[in-house]
Amino acid sequence: DSGVTQTPKHLITATGQRVTLRCSPRSGDLSVYWYQQSLDQGLQFLIQYYNGEERAKGNILERFSAQQFPDLHSELNLSSLELGDSALYFCASSVAVIDYEQYFGPGTRLTVT
């Protein structure tokens, strides 16, 4: 158990819909990272927040957005969903804004039908 929690575990929704994925980092960690993992693309970095502020962006689509709240939990919002958005979405956390070592949550499996 990494100490990072993610909800829900599974999510099935239709194309065009909007969903919100939630992540609580390990106690004491200020950085939260979001990743997408698909069979063909592997694990891709989406976005990082540190203590409530966006710090780095990766291959995140404009239809996707995230935020980190004062209690440090984070939410990833996915809208206008397409079939290709079906993937595992992982949240990770670390102590510092620049941290080589990240601790991953169990992931949310999103299926878009």
Added chain:
Amino acid sequence: TQLLEQSPQFLSIQEGENLTVYCNSSSVFSSLQWYRQEPGEGPVLLVTVVTGGEVKKLKRLTFQFGDARKDSSLHITAAQPGDTGLYLCAGPNLPQGIQGAQKLVFGQGTRLTINP
């Protein structure tokens, strides 16, 4: 973007055998991490190597960082079924992002199966 290539992509061996998997790049990395991911779970950090030539051991797992810090290897001695999983290498993607943040880039992974 710095790329990490892992080989082999798939490896299936018998319990008790030894194996080595590789993580290569044409770019220099300030550090490399190795993670193991089991089906339905998130990646779990195994080790971080920082210095060129560094060797780290974790029970039957030996990790080595290349002298030029462009490659790394993971050697498993006397593999056991519990070693089955997806092994991922990862490293910071330079240059640094806004305000000093660093993105982590992952290799595609080696999917290892140890048969009893």
